[in-house]
Structures are given as structure tokens and as C-alpha cells.
Amino acid sequence: MPIPYTKLVIEHFKNPHNVGEIPDADVKVTEGSPACGDMITLYLKIDPETKKIVDVKFKSYGCASNIATASIITDLVKGKTVEEAKNITWKDAAEALGGLPPVKVHCSVLAADALHSAVELYLEKNGLVREKEPTTVDKVYERLSHVMNPETGIDIVKSRIVKSVIVNSGVVEIVLGIGENSQFADNIKEEILERLQYLWDVKEIKVIFKE
Amino acid sequence: MIYFDNASSTKPDPEVVKEMSDFALEFYAIPSSIFSHSLGQAVQDKIQEARDYIANKLGVSGNEIVFTSSGTESNNLAIKGFAYANKNKGKHIVTSKIEHISVTESVKRLEREGFEVTYVGVDKQGFINLNELKDSLRDDTILVTVQLANHEVGTIQNLKEISKLVKEKGIALHIDGAVAIPYTKLNLKETGIDLLTISPHKFYGPKGIGILYVKSGTKIEKLLDGGFNEFNLRAGHENTPAIIGAKKAFELWDDSFVTHLREIKIYLYERLLKEIPDVELNGTLDNSLPHILNVTFKYIEGESIALRLDFEGVGVTTGSACYSRNLQASHVLLAMGKSHEDSHGSIRFSLSKYNTKEEIDYTIEKLKEIVDDLRRISPLLGGK
Numbered sequence: 092m093p094i095p096y097t098k099l100v101i102e103h104f105k106n107p108h109n110v111g112e113i114p115d116a117d118v119k120v121t122e123g124s125p126a127c128g129d130m131i132t133l134y135l136k137i138d139p140e141t142k143k144i145v146d147v148k149f150k151s152y153g154c155a156s157n158i159a160t161a162s163i164i165t166d167l168v169k170g171k172t173v174e175e176a177k178n179i180t181w182k183d184a185a186e187a188l189g190g191l192p193p194v195k196v197h198c199s200v201l202a203a204d205a206l207h208s209a210v211e212l213y214l215e216k217n218g219l220v221r222e223k224e225p226t227t228v229d230k231v232y233e234r235l236s237h238v239m240n241p242e243t244g245i246d247i248v249k250s251r252i253v254k255s256v257i258v259n260s261g262v263v264e265i266v267l268g269i270g271e272n273s274q275f276a277d278n279i280k281e282e283i284l285e286r287l288q289y290l291w292d293v294k295e296i297k298v299i300f301k302e
Numbered sequence: 303m304i305y306f307d308n309a310s311s312t313k314p315d316p317e318v319v320k321e322m323s324d325f326a327l328e329f330y331a332i333p334s335s336i337f338s339h340s341l342g343q344a345v346q347d348k349i350q351e352a353r354d355y356i357a358n359k360l361g362v363s364g365n366e367i368v369f370t371s372s373g374t375e376s377n378n379l380a381i382k383g384f385a386y387a388n389k390n391k392g393k394h395i396v397t398s399k400i401e402h403i404s405v406t407e408s409v410k411r412l413e414r415e416g417f418e419v420t421y422v423g424v425d426k427q428g429f430i431n432l433n434e435l436k437d438s439l440r441d442d443t444i445l446v447t448v449q450l451a452n453h454e455v456g457t458i459q460n461l462k463e464i465s466k467l468v469k470e471k472g473i474a475l476h477i478d479g480a481v482a483i484p485y486t487k488l489n490l491k492e493t494g495i496d497l498l499t500i501s502p503h504k505f506y507g508p509k510g511i512g513i514l515y516v517k518s519g520t521k522i523e524k525l526l527d528g529g530f531n532e533f534n535l536r537a538g539h540e541n542t543p544a545i546i547g548a549k550k551a552f553e554l555w556d557d558s559f560v561t562h563l564r565e566i567k568i569y570l571y572e573r574l575l576k577e578i579p580d581v582e583l584n585g586t587l588d589n590s591l592p593h594i595l596n597v598t599f600k601y602i603e604g605e606s607i608a609l610r611l612d613f614e615g616v617g618v619t620t621g622s623a624c625y626s627r628n629l630q631a632s633h634v635l636l637a638m639g640k641s642h643e644d645s646h647g648s649i650r651f652s653l654s655k656y657n658t659k660e661e662i663d664y665t666i667e668k669l670k671e672i673v674d675d676l677r678r679i680s681p682l683l684g685g686k
Contacts, residue, residue, distance in 0.1 A: 101613075104606070104609070105610075105613070107679060110678070110679045121681065128603065128622065128631065128642070128646050129603070130681060130682070131681070132681035150679055150680060150681035151679055151680070151681065152601070152602065152603055152680045152681055152682050153603050153606070154603055154605035154606055154609075154622070155605060155606055155609050157603075158606065158679070272410065277630065278630065
């Protein structure tokens with residue numbers, strides 16, 4: 092076995108649940124991209140009265156942990172309200188799968204991200220979110236706390252890789268305490284850009300490596 | 303297990319293992335030519351015999367053959383050892399963008415230590431761009447280090463042209479032949495190579511042994527300090543049973559292996575192309591190693607394919623980021639101009655003399671199901 096997956100991960104990988112599309116979905120999101128190696132499209136059908144997720148389907152371009160996490164997360168959200176679904180994390184999915192190898196956390200986060208984005212989008216669409224807020228240092232830190240250090244599976248804020256964050260009229264400057272040539276530098280930078288580039292008031296993101 | 307990962311390592315020939323085992327039990331002393339007991343001298347004779355035998359196969363002299371612990375160590379010793387010993391002549395080194403990690407990491411260390419390195423690009427099939435190579439050579443270039451053939455796609459470099467360009471300028475040439483020798487022939491004298499890495503476990507020999515050919519008169523600095531072993535180029539007790547095993551691997555090598563390998567490789571490729579849609583070759587079929595075939599299955603990810611094949615008892619590798627420790631897609635495929643997607647969906651089949659057409663037939667049947675399954679759940683097809 093190239094990677095130490097649990098039996099449950101392999102079961103879900105071999106026979107994933109809820110695969111497919113929902114043509115009349117209330118919300119459909121795609122997270123990740125083929126370039127970063129993993130991509131998920133998630134479809135939700137939501138009861139407008141009860142706000143319960145009545146149907147969920149996904150399609151995945153990705154590795155085993157990506158497929159398995161998407162499979163279990165779709166199992167977990169079925170029948171839940173959107174508010175409940177918002178609180179389901181990749182950790183819940185990973186636990187439900189009996190654990191995931193740390194190096195694979197990166198791939199499994201995507202399914203949870205897709206779920207959260209889908210719920211956010213649904214809320215936005217239906218006028219259920221507050222006004223756009225300006226991007227603050229705290230907000231940037233919050234987003235960075237979703238970026239994993241693939242080596243440890245611990246996010247780059249908690250593992251103190253992020254040294255400083257400055258936000259100044261649309262320019263976000265992030266200093267990382269790792270070398271530009273370190274094993275995961277490119278990967279982490281790519282993730283940071285993905286997390287921040289769509290914030291409505293962010294014009295430029297500078298990632299600086301300082302060992 | 304149907305094992306198609308022979309470019310990583312092969313199953314040693316049983317005769318190799320037998321010789322090593324017999325040798326290990328009988329000739330356990332350290333090899334010593336003088337000032338030793340008779341067992342040490344007997345071991346020394348055996349090692350010298352192996353050294354001379356391998357040298358003879360390569361058309362060189364026994365005192366040009368250095369035994370190390372691996373292909374990686376041979377590459378380290380060749381590159382760093384040469385750079386340290388010749389830094390007074392210049393501090394510029396040239397390599398390619400598709401080298402093995404042991405070469406890339408060695409030159410990267412030298413970069414950190416003040417050397418300058420130029421990484422020459424390759425074309426779509428993985429051939430080093432000769433004009434770029436020519437232009438990269440400078441007055442202070444001391445070493446060019448490139449592989450004989452690529453470990454992921456099998457493309458064999460045009461060594462004649464490369465050595466002509468390099469030797470014309472009086473620059474030293476290190477060739478990493480780890481995955482290529484003896485699958486492709488190489489004339490050491492004619493090409494003027496100064497340093498050559500060989501890895502016996504790639505051709506049914508044992509692991510734990512590497513060979514470095516060091517042309518007589520080539521100055522290199524030892525990296526492992528200690529005793530005076532291996533012409534004072536590499537301290538530490540030689541892995542004597544593995545040296546004997548390496549010699550046996552050379553003895554057992556038969557050029558008919560190449561014919562068999564090429565035949566089953568083409569058979570595999572043709573069936574893939576005919577029976578599975580959207581399969582693309584990475585590399586070339588001409589001037590490629592007879593045992594390496596690298597293809598991309600479009601719209602799906604390689605780790606999933608490799609894992610599903612593993613469940614069916616078939617062992618392959620992939621250039622997908624998901625499969626690698628650093629989550630980076632294959633640098634070889636990217637340097638060849640392949641997209642990240644193509645790299646993620648790439649599978650390397652590397653064959654051995656033990657593989658059969660029947661094994662390939664089984665693999666094709668399983669692959670059809672796997673590729674079909676994974677494409678059915680892939681969002682890239684847009685419902686296709």
C-alpha cells in the first residue's frame with residue numbers, strides 16, 4: 092500500500108456514496124482545480140421551508156483521500172439543516188473515516204471547503220448573509236488557519252510558519268518563516284493565494300519567505 | 303503481485319542472491335591486500351576480481367571503478383566530490399531540469415555553498431535542448447551532469463552530441479546511468495565521460511550497492527571520512543556481498559532481455575491506445591529505454607489509478623502530486639511542457655525480464671474498469 096489508509100477510507104474510495112450530479116440543484120460549487128491536483132464539484136438540494144439538505148451529490152477529480160472524504164461528508168450532511176452543515180468540518184469527516192494520513196489532510200480539506208462554500212453561497216443567494224466586511228489582519232489569519240503544512244497536517248498559523256501579516260489598502264503582505272526552497276514552499280504559497288485572492292477588496296497578495 | 307515498478311528496483315536474480323549469501327557466510331572479513339590474515343586477503347582477491355570484471359564489461363580499468371552504497375551516493379560523490387576538488391578552476395555547473403532527485407539536491411547544495419548552476423531545459427519528448435546546453439557552457443564551467451536516460455519517461459539522451467559539446471570545451475562530464483545501464487549501450491572511451499553512475503539493483507542485482515566510474519586522472523574529493531577504502535575516495539567497509547552480487551548481475555545480463563522488454567512494452571502501449579480512450583504517451587517510443595512506458599489517462603488522477611491497480615495486485619507509480627511526499631507534480635513531466643493535469647494523471651509502467659504478456663492482458667482488463675469508474679465520477683468530463 093503506497094499510503095497508509097484506513098479500511099473505511101478504502102471502502103469509501105472503492106465505492107463512493109452519493110456520486111453524481113443534481114440537475115436542479117439549489118447550489119453547486121467547485122473547489123480546487125486540476126492544477127492543484129484535486130477538484131470537487133458539490134451539488135445540494137435544500138428544502139426552502141426547513142432549510143434541510145434533502146439531497147447531495149458530488150463529483151471528484153482527486154486522490155483516494157479526496158474521494159473518500161467527499162463520500163463520507165455527503166453522508167454526514169444528508170438530512171441536516173444548512174446551519175448544521177456549516178459546522179461539519181474536515182475533522183469530523185476524518186474522524187468518521189477513522190483518521191487520515193497527515194500528508195493527506197490537504198486533499199481531504201477540499202470536501203469540507205466545498206460544503207462550506209456551498210452553504211455560504213446558498214445563504215448569500217437567499218439574502219441570508221450580512222454585508223461585505225473589509226478584510227482585516229484577523230480575517231487573513233482566519234483564512235491562513237485553513238492552509239495546512241502538508242508535512243505535519245497542522246495549519247501554518249498554529250505551527251507558527253506565519254510570522255507576520257500586514258493589510259494596507261488592498262495589499263496583503265504575509266511573511267513566512269520558511270525558506271523559498273523548502274519542500275512545501277510552493278505548495279503553501281499556492282494555497283495561501285487560493286484562500287485570499289477572492290476576497291472582494293484584496294488587490295494584491297505578497298508572500299515573503301524568510302528563513 | 304504483478305510488479306511494474308522495475309525502474310525503482312528489480313527483483314534480484316535468484317543466482318545473485320545465492321552467490322551473495324554463500325559469499326557472506328564464507329568471506330566475512332574486510333578486504334585487505336597487505337598486513338592481513340589470509341581470509342582478509344582472500345576477500346580482497348574476490349573484490350578485485352569483481353572490480354576487474356565490471357571494469358572489463360565497461361571497457362575501462364579496474365582502478366577506475368569505485369564501489370559506493372547506492373546510485374544516490376555515486377551521484378553525490380561524483381558531483382559534490384568533483385566540485386569541491388576543482389572549485390579553483392571555476393564554480394559553474396550545468397545540469398538538466400529532469401534529473402533524478404539525488405542529482406538535483408546535490409547541485410542545490412552546491413548552489414547554497416556558492417556554486418552557480420544552470421538548469422538546461424528539455425523538449426516535449428524529454429530530450430535535452432542541445433542549443434541551450436551549448437549556450438550554457440562558460441569559461442568557468444567545471445562540470446556538466448546529466449542522465450543517460452530519464453527514470454520517469456525513459457527518454458535516452460543524445461550522449462554523442464552532448465559529450466561532443468562538453469568535451470570540446472574541456473569540461474568534465476558526469477553521466478547518471480542509474481536507470482539506463484545496461485539497458486542501453488554506452489562506449490565510455492569514445493564518449494569521453496569522466497564520471498558515470500551505475501546502480502546494480504536496477505538490473506536484477508542487489509540493493510545497497512552503487513558503482514561510480516571515475517576516469518583515471520579525474521580529481522574528486524571524498525565525502526565520507528574515515529579509512530582509505532576505495533582508492534581513498536570513500537571511507538567505510540565495502541558492502542562486499544553486494545559487490546559480488548553486482549558482479550553476478552553483470553554476468554547474467556543478456557541483451558536478449560532488451561528484445562523481450564521492448565516487445566512487451568510495445569504490446570502494452572498498443573493495447574492501451576487501442577482499448578482505452580484518451581490515453582497519451584509521455585516521452586517517446588524511439589530512443590527510449592526498452593522497459594519504461596509512461597502514459598497519461600486524461601481527466602483522472604494518478605494516485606487513484608495506482609491505488610486501484612494495487613488492490614487488483616498490480617504495482618505501478620504515478621507522477622501525481624498526491625503520490626509524492628512534497629505534494630509536487632512530477633518535475634520531469636512539467637519540464638517537458640506537460641500540464642499539471644497531465645502530470646497528475648500519469649502512470650509509469652516499468653517492466654522486467656520476469657513480466658509476461660499474460661500479466662499485461664490482466665492489467666489492461668483491470669485498467670479498463672478502473673479508468674471507466676474514475677472517469678464516471680470525474681467533474682472534468684462535464685457529464686461526458
